[in-house]
Amino acid sequence: MKILMATMGLDIGGAETHIVELAKELKHQGHDIVVVSNGGVYVPEITAAGIRHYNAPMHRRNVGDMLRSRRILKDVLLKEKPDLVHAHARIPAFLCGSLQKQLKFPFVTTAHWVFDASGMLRYLTNWGERTIAVSEDIKAYLIREYGLPAEHISVTINGIDTEKFSPAVSGARVIQEFGLDPQQPILSYVSRMDADRAMVARQLIQIAPQLSQAVPGIQLLIAGGGNVFAELQALAEQVNAQLGRNCVTMAGPRTDINEIVAAGQVFVGVSRAALEAMSAGKPVIVAGNEGYHGLFGPEKLAEAQAGNFCCRGLPLSTPETLLADVSAAFALSPQEKEQAGAYGRQVIFDYYSVRRMAQDFLRVYDQVRRRKYRVVMSGYYGFSNAGDDAILEAIQQAIHEASDDIAVTVLSNDPELTRTQYGMEAIPRFRFWSVFSALRRSDALLSGGGSLLQDTTSTRSLLYYLSVIRCAEWLGKPVMLYANGIGPVRRPGNRRRVKRVVERASLVTLRDHSSARELADMGVTRSDLLVTADPVFHLAPAPAQRGMELLAQTNLVPGKPFVAVSVREWRDTGNFCQELARLCDHLSRQHGLQVLFLLMQPTRDRETARQVQSLMEEPSSLLDVPCTPRELMAVLGQARLCLAMRLHTLIFAARMAVPAMGLVYDPKVDSYLKELSLPAAGHVERFDGAEAIRRADALMADYDAVLANLKDTSAALTRAAGKNEELLLHMLERTKH
Numbered sequence: 230m231k232i233l234m235a236t237m238g239l240d241i242g243g244a245e246t247h248i249v250e251l252a253k254e255l256k257h258q259g260h261d262i263v264v265v266s267n268g269g270v271y272v273p274e275i276t277a278a279g280i281r282h283y284n285a286p287m288h289r290r291n292v293g294d295m296l297r298s299r300r301i302l303k304d305v306l307l308k309e310k311p312d313l314v315h316a317h318a319r320i321p322a323f324l325c326g327s328l329q330k331q332l333k334f335p336f337v338t339t340a341h342w343v344f345d346a347s348g349m350l351r352y353l354t355n356w357g358e359r360t361i362a363v364s365e366d367i368k369a370y371l372i373r374e375y376g377l378p379a380e381h382i383s384v385t386i387n388g389i390d391t392e393k394f395s396p397a398v399s400g401a402r403v404i405q406e407f408g409l410d411p412q413q414p415i416l417s418y419v420s421r422m423d424a425d426r427a428m429v430a431r432q433l434i435q436i437a438p439q440l441s442q443a444v445p446g447i448q449l450l451i452a453g454g455g456n457v458f459a460e461l462q463a464l465a466e467q468v469n470a471q472l473g474r475n476c477v478t479m480a481g482p483r484t485d486i487n488e489i490v491a492a493g494q495v496f497v498g499v500s501r502a503a504l505e506a507m508s509a510g511k512p513v514i515v516a517g518n519e520g521y522h523g524l525f526g527p528e529k530l531a532e533a534q535a536g537n538f539c540c541r542g543l544p545l546s547t548p549e550t551l552l553a554d555v556s557a558a559f560a561l562s563p564q565e566k567e568q569a570g571a572y573g574r575q576v577i578f579d580y581y582s583v584r585r586m587a588q589d590f591l592r593v594y595d596q597v598r599r600r601k602y603r604v605v606m607s608g609y610y611g612f613s614n615a616g617d618d619a620i621l622e623a624i625q626q627a628i629h630e631a632s633d634d635i636a637v638t639v640l641s642n643d644p645e646l647t648r649t650q651y652g653m654e655a656i657p658r659f660r661f662w663s664v665f666s667a668l669r670r671s672d673a674l675l676s677g678g679g680s681l682l683q684d685t686t687s688t689r690s691l692l693y694y695l696s697v698i699r700c701a702e703w704l705g706k707p708v709m710l711y712a713n714g715i716g717p718v719r720r721p722g723n724r725r726r727v728k729r730v731v732e733r734a735s736l737v738t739l740r741d742h743s744s745a746r747e748l749a750d751m752g753v754t755r756s757d758l759l760v761t762a763d764p765v766f767h768l769a770p771a772p773a774q775r776g777m778e779l780l781a782q783t784n785l786v787p788g789k790p791f792v793a794v795s796v797r798e799w800r801d802t803g804n805f806c807q808e809l810a811r812l813c814d815h816l817s818r819q820h821g822l823q824v825l826f827l828l829m830q831p832t833r834d835r836e837t838a839r840q841v842q843s844l845m846e847e848p849s850s851l852l853d854v855p856c857t858p859r860e861l862m863a864v865l866g867q868a869r870l871c872l873a874m875r876l877h878t879l880i881f882a883a884r885m886a887v888p889a890m891g892l893v894y895d896p897k898v899d900s901y902l903k904e905l906s907l908p909a910a911g912h913v914e915r916f917d918g919a920e921a922i923r924r925a926d927a928l929m930a931d932y933d934a935v936l937a938n939l940k941d942t943s944a945a946l947t948r949a950a951g952k953n954e955e956l957l958l959h960m961l962e963r964t965k966h
Contacts, residue, residue: 230594231261233311235302235321237288240269241453241482242421243387243501244341247363247586248317250390253278254587263309265302265321270484281309287321299324306332313594317341319354326355335597337361339385343370358597361385361590364537380644380655383593387501387537388586389577393487394508396570400492403450403485407478409492413446414559417493419486419502420517422455429497429516429546430461436552437468437476443556447476452489454482494566495558497551500539504581507573512566514554521546523554525573534580596654601634602961605667606675606711607697611641611658615829616765616877618650619858620678623768623950624711625651631954635961637675638667640697650857665700672961674701677711678740678764680876680897682730684723691723698730707735707964712764712953714897715744724751731755736960738953743900759956762949763901765880768859776863783825783850790869791823792816793887795878796837797830799894801914806837808918809892810844812872812910815922817847820929822869824849827861829875870929872910876901883907883943888928888935892916905942907935 234252239245249271252262262280266272267288276282285301286294302324306314313335316322322338329336338357356375360382362368368384371377404411418433420426430451433440440447451465458481465477483489486505490496496506499517506513507525515522515533520543522529536542561569606624609617621639628635637654641647644655656663668674674697681694701708710731718724728751731737737755739745740763748758770776785791794813796806816822826838826849835853842849852864862881865871871882871889876898882889883905890910891902902909908928910921928935 230312230598231263231309232594233263233265233306233309233314234317235285235287235314235325236264236266236317237320238267238269239264239271239275239282240421241419241484241486243499244317245269245271246486246501246505247341247387249275250388250583251587251590252280254388254390254583255590256280258587263305263311265305270482274484287318287324290320295320295324299327303328303332306334313337313598315339315590315594316355316357322355322357326357329355329357335594335599337593337597339363340367340371343367343374356381359383359593361593363387364535364539366536366541378644380648383589383648385589386581386586387504388583389501389504389508389581390583391508391574391577394490394505395487396510396574398487398491398509400488400490403480403488403492407450407480408475409448409450409478410446413448414444414495415448415450415493416495416497416555416559417450417452417490417506417511418497419452419489419505420498422453422458422461424455424457426518427453427455427457427461428518429499429551431457431464432546432548432551433497433555434461434464434468434477436548436555437465438472439552440555441472441476443552444559447559449477450480450489450492451477452480452483452486495555497555500537503538504577507570508577508581510567510570510574512558512561512569513573514551514558515540516546516551518545520544521550523550524558524569526569527572530576596636598636600636602632602672603636603638603670604673604675604957604961605638605640605664605671605701607640607658607694608677608679608681610639611643611647611655613643613646613830613832615856615858615861616875616880617679619765619768619862619877619881620763621647621653622651622858623764623766624675624678624953625653626769627764627767627951627954628957632958635958638671640664640667664697668697668701668704668706671701671706672964673707673709673735673957674698675709675711675957677709677713680714680716680895682710682713682718682727683716683897684718684720685895688720688723691718691726695726695730698734702733707960708733709736709957709960710734710738711957712738712740712761712950713744714740714763716747717896718747718751727751728753731758735964736956738956741897741900741904743896743903759952760949761952761956762946763877763880764950764953765858765877766884766943766947766950768862768884770862770866770885771857771859773863773866775860776865776867779852779854779856779860779864780825780867782854783852784848785823785825785850789823790821791825791867792870792872793865793868793878793882794824794826794838794841795829795834795871795873795875796826796841796892797834797874797894798837799874799913802894802916803914805913805916806840807844808916808921809872810841810846811918812921812925813841813849814845814847816870816925817849819926825864825868826851827864827878828853828856829861829878834875874898874913879905879907883939883946886936886940886943888932888939890921890925890928904946906938 336357520540640658647655866885874892
């Protein structure tokens, strides 16, 4: 993509360095980057990286400069025609936002800090189509002060270039430039020398005489420029005169921060500067105008991460605490200093790499990037149900593979969860105006997959999905019933409603042949109904190693075969749990299978699973940790056999070529067992343990043949599942023309 970044300026500062590193990494990944700002010391660095820079006075809030900046921005936008605009800070975001409606560019912003939101300043703000916050507390601030929807805010990190800030970088040139003594202790400090940023720099200068006594020969190397630099430089000169030596060196604004950091044995600073010093392998005292952490170590990681290493909400630095911690840091043995530095650098590798930061931004860019087609997806999404979440992830994966020109908006019960887990645009499924607006902007509605058109759950559930379809039709949008499982629909009125919807839909694909028969029984006579397969057959599992890691959290004996069991709550099951426990005990005793219970929807499955466990005589395990659908597939892939009440556990097992038996509670389970040529253990409302044992023994006796047939069937269904996206793309192309 061609990405235009707008920011106030490119002088020394944490936000400015963040922008420079992001721009360089995106350029390195092949994107074309343009920056508009008031300029600064980092301009030569970005232009040397092949990034174009335009000057505009966006660092000032007066009307004249803002109007001039707006004219410059408009000219640059018309000239460069970027695919996306990314504004950093309030004034650039406001100016870009004022041009967006006219020039129609995708627009995101980043909040690097909190702002004065009083009076009219609240309205000097535009947060774009998506906002990236650099910490969780800034996200909370945006929600609280500006009312931004949580689902529109993503949180990123301060990405650090671990090669630029590395223990291998030398500070010798800087030491020589300022006439420092490399044989004596050196403390490095970096920040803007502005009144609201330089409190710790001032304190370091003030305690220099005491530090000189506690750490003989110490030298303070303080880098950064700003509106109190001259005042602090004069204070440093007074201290140097008092001590009769050059104890405090004021380096001013610099771009060689990595060498400034490398010159010292200990670093003091906050936010991005602290992270850069950690990347360089230095012991770091985290201190700034917002608060004080002190010497960083493992015990302070969670607290530091919560505020993005900015110390917000912590007690302020004092000369006394600073003196004590700096003295203690220099008193560390060489081995202790090395260990502290190595831990900090590992934290950067684990949480703060510039590559990871760039990927965070690219995910957000992808959400707003203009695509040829926009579709809305309606289904049972955002309820933490592994089966339906697997459908969502499978459809997302398949659509992306079929075409990068389709943007998907999901109607979700938990939009933030859907966005976090799958990086997809999501809106609340019960917020009428949001749903209406999304449909109005879309090119089509996808209803499915899953069993949406049924009244077993409730007529209310059926009417919800039919209402969404009806709204799309009223807006003139084509509707695709996407790999639907139809029925059972028992009430005559509901059967008529479903028949009308199916007959009016632009495209209908079904996940099994029994759904086609159900529609024929309703009187649907369409000849273009297509039986494909459940989308989950197109979903790739997590790596096998991840499945092994999850299994290690149970008490199963490694390497010994096991049966995976999936049950759910259901009404009127009588002695089902007791009879199923009997079957599980038999599989353990007769076939040497360990028993592992899996939770597809924990809130609805856990109690029933534990009840069956309590009725068993043989030991069993329960995997009760949060798992994604792909992770559950990886676990199932290690199983010898599967007993499944939930349909998508059966489908997961089939996808992983694991023979299974169904515990039938709904006709959809029975129909898909027939589709897969797998046996049913019995119906849960009249479950016969003895008969289930007989059927299980028959399957195990014919295991190799069952497995071979399942592999062939699964491969065929995987191919069939891929047709859904081909048909969708053809429908969209036809609609556009």
